[in-house]
Amino acid sequence: MPCRSCGSERHTVFGVEMNIHFPGFENLDQPSVLAFPKILICLDCGHMESTLPEPELASLAEGARKCKPSIGQKSVGQRGPELQDCA
Numbered sequence: 001m002p003c004r005s006c007g008s009e010r011h012t013v014f015g016v017e018m019n020i021h022f023p024g025f026e027n028l029d030q031p032s033v034l035a036f037p038k039i040l041i042c043l044d045c046g047h048m049e050s051t052l053p054e055p056e057l058a059s060l061a062e063g064a065r066k067c068k069p070s071i072g073q074k075s076v077g078q079r080g081p082e083l084q085d086c087a
Helices: 054-066
Strands: 011-015 018-020 034-035 037-041 048-050
Touching: 034 054
Parallel strands: none
Antiparallel strands: 011 037, 018 034, 037 048
């Protein structure tokens, strides 16, 4: 399957350790979510794709319900889509 970003066929799956924090100083009291997903990385452009396992996804959904909206942090990165703060 070619890279969605550049079309390259040079990609590899890696195991990662991910500590996901809820955005903004308002949410420092929220516990972070530790996850160990597999991630597909394009070795030409660096595009990454991953899917969180169900238990970690459920923890994020629960935390997002308690999350306070952060002011002024609406997007991240130059090429990626606009990322919304938790609601």
